Amino acid sequence: MDYYKILEINRDASASEVAKAYNKLSLKWHPKLSKLDHNTTYHHFCLISEAYEVLSDPIKRTFYDKYGEEKLKEGFFANGNLKGGYSFAGNPEEIFEKFFGTSNPFAQLIDTNGSENHGTLFSHAFGGQNFPGIPGPKDLEIQVECTLHELYNGCAKTVSYQRQVLNKDGITTRQIMETKEIKIDRGIETGQKIVYKELGNEAAGFKSSDLIFLIKETPHPTFKRKGNDLLYIAKINLANAIAADPIQIITLDNRKLQVPVDQIISPKYVKMIESEGMPVFQQDEVKDFGKPYTFGNLYIRFDIQFPEDLTESQKNRIKDILLEGQQQ
Numbered sequence: 001m002d003y004y005k006i007l008e009i010n011r012d013a014s015a016s017e018v019a020k021a022y023n024k025l026s027l028k029w030h031p032k033l034s035k036l037d038h039n040t041t042y043h044h045f046c047l048i049s050e051a052y053e054v055l056s057d058p059i060k061r062t063f064y065d066k067y068g069e070e071k072l073k074e075g076f077f078a079n080g081n082l083k084g085g086y087s088f089a090g091n092p093e094e095i096f097e098k099f100f101g102t103s104n105p106f107a108q109l110i111d112t113n114g115s116e117n118h119g120t121l122f123s124h125a126f127g128g129q130n131f132p133g134i135p136g137p138k139d140l141e142i143q144v145e146c147t148l149h150e151l152y153n154g155c156a157k158t159v160s161y162q163r164q165v166l167n168k169d170g171i172t173t174r175q176i177m178e179t180k181e182i183k184i185d186r187g188i189e190t191g192q193k194i195v196y197k198e199l200g201n202e203a204a205g206f207k208s209s210d211l212i213f214l215i216k217e218t219p220h221p222t223f224k225r226k227g228n229d230l231l232y233i234a235k236i237n238l239a240n241a242i243a244a245d246p247i248q249i250i251t252l253d254n255r256k257l258q259v260p261v262d263q264i265i266s267p268k269y270v271k272m273i274e275s276e277g278m279p280v281f282q283q284d285e286v287k288d289f290g291k292p293y294t295f296g297n298l299y300i301r302f303d304i305q306f307p308e309d310l311t312e313s314q315k316n317r318i319k320d321i322l323l324e325g326q327q328q
Contacts, residue, residue, distance in 0.1 A: 001047075001050075001051075001069045003050070003051035003054050003055050003064065003069070004051075004055070006047050006048060006050075006051040007021040007022065007025060007048065007051045007052065007055065008021060008025070009021045011065070013055075015056065018052065018055045018056055019052075019056065019099075021052075022048065022051075022052040022056070022099065023099075025048045026045065026048055026049065026052070026092075026096055026099070029041055029044040029045045029048055030045060030096070031045060042092075045092045046088070046090065046092050048092075049088075049091075049092035049095045049096070050088040052095065052099075053088065053095060054072070054086065060072065060086055072085070072086050073085050073086050073087060101172040102172070102204075136203060136206035136207065136209065137164065137200065137201035137202060137203040137206055137208065137209040138200075138201060138209055139200050139201075139209045139210045139211075139212050140161070140163050140164075140200035140201050140209060140210070140211050140212065141212045141213075141214055142159060142161045142211070142212065142213050142214065143213075143214050143216050144157060144159055144182070144184075144194075144213045144214065144215055144216065145216050145217075145218050146184055146188075146215055146216070146217060146218065147217075147218050147220065148217060148218075148220040148223055148225060148252060149220075149252050150184055151184065151186075151187070151188055151189070151215075151217060151225075151278070152186065152187075152252035152253060152278060152279065153186065153252065153253055154183075154184055154185055154186040155183075155184045156181055156182070156183055156184070157181070157182055157184060158179055158180070158181050159179065159180055159181075159182060159213065160177060160178070160179045161177070161178060161179075161180075162175050162176065162177055162178075163175070163176060163178060163200060163201055163202075163211070164201040164202055164203070165201075165202045166202045166203070166204060173202065173203065173204075180196075180211075182194055182213055184215070185281060185282070186279040186281070186282075186293060187228070187278055187279040187280050187281035187282070187293070188215055188281050189215065189217070189225075189227075189281065190215055190216055190217040191214070191215065191216075192214075192215045192281070193212050193213065193214055193215070194212070194213040194215070195210055195211070195212050195213075196210065196211040196212075197210055198210060199211040200212070223252065225278060227278075227296065228277055228278045228279075228280050228295070228296030229277045229278070229296040229297050229298070229299060230252075230276070230277040230278060230296065230297075230298045230299070231298075231299050231300075231301065232249060232298060232299070232300045232301070233300075233301055233302075233303050234247050234249070234300055234301070234302050234303065235302075235303045235305060236265065236302055236303070236304060236305065237304070237305045237307075238304055238305065238306050238307060240265075241264065241265040241266075241302065241304045242264055242265075244261045244262065244263055244264050244265060245261065246258055246259060246260045246261055247259050247261065247300075249298075249300075251276070257273070257276065259271060259273060259300065265302050265304065267302070267304055269301075269302060270299055270300065270301055271299070271300040271302075272297055272298070272299050272300075273297065273298040273299075273300065274297050275294075275295040275296075275297065276295065276297065276298035277295050277296025277297045277298050278295065278296050279293040279294070279295055280293060280294045280295065280296065
């Protein structure tokens with residue numbers, strides 16, 4: 001058996017040339033990649049693995065070069081080791097996994113520049129087609145919590161996250177910590193995504209996945225958002241409700257908003273203030289034209305606080321006043 005012929009290399013091939021030849025041919029004849037019948041494919045896969053196992057080992061290669069395959073398998077050498085003779089263990093999958101660091105042959109379909117190589121080295125076997133059944137790395141999705149104040153005014157946030165990157169061998173991976181400063185535009189909503197293309201997880205044989213920051217709004221003590229509108233619950237006492245006293249609201253941009261009330265406030269009463277809601281999120285192309293923000297509306301509902309205790313005299317006075325009001 002001519003191991004050099006099997007690997008399609010010259011007898012003076014360097015160790016790196018031996019490895020390069022195995023890299024190419026083991027993928028060409030891997031049972032999961034070849035379209036030929038299994039027996040033929042597996043036979044070639046074993047021959048390539050055996051040839052590589054011998055020629056990648058300096059002692060085995062030296063003995064083979066001097067005495068040939070038959071003597072190599074019979075053995076001996078003595079002080080230079082070998083002795084018992086070489087026998088292929090019939091383990092091409094183990095050799096493949098040890099060489100590539102993975103048992104997945106699809107992860108190796110890359111050329112020396114790291115780009116997809118489906119239409120070059122393997123075009124004769126696959127017709128340059130992709131492998132839809134083999135998933136690439138998942139998008140890296142990071143949840144970013146924002147207060148309603150931050151979503152109203154816009155802000156910058158520094159986010160730390162962990163992602164998968166390739167090692168120098170271009171095959172195995174490791175996890176690293178990274179940080180990125182992201183801009184939170186005014187009016188962005190829960191569930192919206194900030195996407196950085198191909199800055200996510202890496203895997204051999206695939207483009208990097210996307211890095212996605214997913215916005216999540218945290219609860220606010222007094223405001224509640226509904227789309228571009230805001231709902232505010234104003235706590236007032238019964239006297240203020242009956243007197244229809246104006247109220248003051250501290251807005252999300254820290255303005256003091258005076259709200260006049262033109263009628264007695266009942267538990268079902270809702271006051272609407274136009275354009276005092278959330279800023280409407282603008283796409284990048286709109287922002288480029290400097291278009292001013294539009295705003296949703298502010299809806300105010302009232303939580304009327306009733307007195308916990310009244311004297312009989314106070315109750316009677318209130319009753320008389322209310323009855324008098326109904327008679328008018």
